[in-house]
Amino acid sequence: MQDPLKITTHSPDRTRFIGEVIGRAIDTNTVIALTGDLGAGKTVFVQGLARGLEVPADYYITSPTYTLINEYPGRIRLFHVDLYRITSQTELFDIGFDDICDGNGVMVVEWADRLEPGDLSEDISIAINTIDNTTREFCIFFYGRKKTKLLQHLKDILTHQ
Amino acid sequence: MGILRILGIESSCDETAASVVEDGVNILSSVVSSQVNVHHPYGGVVPELASRKHIEMIVPVVSESLFTAGIDGAQVDAVAVAQGPGLVGALLVGFCFAKAYAFASDIPWIGVDHLKGHINSVFLESPSPEFPFIALLASGGHTAIYHVTSHLHAECMGRTRDDAAGEAFDKVAKMLGLGYPGGMVISQLAEKGEPRAIKFPRPFLDKKEFDFSFSGLKSAVNRYIQTHSETYQDQIADIAAAFQASVVDVLVYKALRAAMEKKCRHVALVGGVAANQRLRDQMRESAKREGIKVFTPSIELCGDNAAMIAAAGYYYLKDPGRLADGFDADVYSRAKK
Numbered sequence: 001m002q003d004p005l006k007i008t009t010h011s012p013d014r015t016r017f018i019g020e021v022i023g024r025a026i027d028t029n030t031v032i033a034l035t036g037d038l039g040a041g042k043t044v045f046v047q048g049l050a051r052g053l054e055v056p057a058d059y060y061i062t063s064p065t066y067t068l069i070n071e072y073p074g075r076i077r078l079f080h081v082d083l084y085r086i087t088s089q090t091e092l093f094d095i096g097f098d099d100i101c102d103g104n105g106v107m108v109v110e111w112a113d114r115l116e117p118g119d120l121s122e123d124i125s126i127a128i129n130t131i132d133n134t135t136r137e138f139c140i141f142f143y144g145r146k147k148t149k150l151l152q153h154l155k156d157i158l159t160h161q
Numbered sequence: 162m163g164i165l166r167i168l169g170i171e172s173s174c175d176e177t178a179a180s181v182v183e184d185g186v187n188i189l190s191s192v193v194s195s196q197v198n199v200h201h202p203y204g205g206v207v208p209e210l211a212s213r214k215h216i217e218m219i220v221p222v223v224s225e226s227l228f229t230a231g232i233d234g235a236q237v238d239a240v241a242v243a244q245g246p247g248l249v250g251a252l253l254v255g256f257c258f259a260k261a262y263a264f265a266s267d268i269p270w271i272g273v274d275h276l277k278g279h280i281n282s283v284f285l286e287s288p289s290p291e292f293p294f295i296a297l298l299a300s301g302g303h304t305a306i307y308h309v310t311s312h313l314h315a316e317c318m319g320r321t322r323d324d325a326a327g328e329a330f331d332k333v334a335k336m337l338g339l340g341y342p343g344g345m346v347i348s349q350l351a352e353k354g355e356p357r358a359i360k361f362p363r364p365f366l367d368k369k370e371f372d373f374s375f376s377g378l379k380s381a382v383n384r385y386i387q388t389h390s391e392t393y394q395d396q397i398a399d400i401a402a403a404f405q406a407s408v409v410d411v412l413v414y415k416a417l418r419a420a421m422e423k424k425c426r427h428v429a430l431v432g433g434v435a436a437n438q439r440l441r442d443q444m445r446e447s448a449k450r451e452g453i454k455v456f457t458p459s460i461e462l463c464g465d466n467a468a469m470i471a472a473a474g475y476y477y478l479k480d481p482g483r484l485a486d487g488f489d490a491d492v493y494s495r496a497k498k
Contacts (some may be wrong), residue, residue: 094214
């Protein structure tokens with residue numbers, strides 16, 4: 001496996017910025033798996049991602065923990081999924097997960113580690129590690145050939161600033 | 162016209178619910194899948210996370226509601242059903258069932274906004290507030306303040322920018338190892354704790370605005386647990402009490418400020434979090450000082466239920482201008498602006 005792209009952030013704004021850069025760079029039919037502890041900044045990241053996908057600013061990106069799937073219009077439709085409350089493959093089917101997997105759009109999945117490996121076939125996987133109160137380390141993996149270009153693009157923007 | 166007997170159906174998230182309500186006020190039955198031991202044909206336990214599971218629940222729950230109400234299907238005058246916001250796959254079950262039921266019985270049906278249902282839950286009991294009033298809706302999935310001018314008209318003055326209040330309760334419960342869902346456990350523990358023992362932030366945002374943000378508070382509790390990992394187990398009641406005090410302070414402050422800005426003398430507290438006793442008490446006490454009266458539904462009408470859908474449906478049906486009852490009508494996933 002390739003080495004992950006590692007980025008350290010020191011504020012929620014910077015975490016949001018990483019999301020925004022990725023949101024601007026990706027195209028439709030992209031699945032992003034997102035992992036990290038409670039309070040790591042997963043929803044903050046998705047707020048940035050939404051900005052990059054041009055979701056109108058009057059849509060608040062709220063936590064989908066309870067609602068399970070939140071959907072937003074944008075340059076590309078964004079599905080924000082939270083598997084926090086999911087405990088089995090059956091429940092995943094029950095919430096209509098398969099239906100949105102087939103659709104056009106960007107799907108970002110929080111608590112993706114609740115799935116069996118391979119279930120999501122994600123294009124990008126992002127692990128947010130909490131280092132201390134304000135510091136977060138992002139480990140970003142890209143999968144598939146067309147992602148090499150995306151990786152280079154993100155490296156250029158995120159590491160040379 | 163005689164009594165209007167409405168069958169209400171709710172399936173926007175976890176609960177499958179059905180209820181029979183007369184004239185928007187008289188509850189003949191209110192059945193909620195997770196609260197009642199419904200005998201359904203497949204046997205087994207009712208799943209906590211019911212969405213397509215609604216399909217298994219809808220017929221038994223509706224049958225139970227008719228049975229409890231002591232009526233048969235032919236005595237239903239209209240059907241009201243939650244149309245959104247919610248999980249589309251879950252909403253569709255109740256929605257399609259309601260349309261089919263109305264079509265087969267040749268009676269009117271009406272799609273009801275789930276949030277308007279919560280707001281109208283205060284009219285199921287007396288006394289009820291007078292228009293215009295302020296409604297604070299706080300639940301697992303929603304937290305918002307409305308300026309309510311009629312049964313059907315409510316202007317959203319503010320809403321959460323990240324986590325809902327109920328979700329913050331559940332997540333803090335999870336951090337403390339109390340399981341999920343844990344809103345009720347937190348409030349029980351908080352009674353034994355000292356709210357001033359720990360100082361958590363009050364996320365007011367801009368004090369002039371009515372939006373909420375509970376994500377930072379959740380993180381503050383998490384940080385406290387991390388930095389006191391050796392000792393926090395002995396402080397769980399204090400942590401619960403201090404966290405609850407933060408949430409309640411913010412909810413009460415914003416709701417009463419909204420009432421004062423709109424010069425409303427009545428405030429309604431609705432949604433699952435409205436069952437929280439500390440919130441009910443503090444809202445009443447603080448409101449009293451401002452000469453404001455607070456209205457809260459009974460505990461069983463705070464969480465998602467179908468009686469509130471039937472109640473709201475009554476007012477929708479009496480306002481034919483807003484009637485969206487074509488059989489091509491569809492559900493919606495997010496709150497209408």
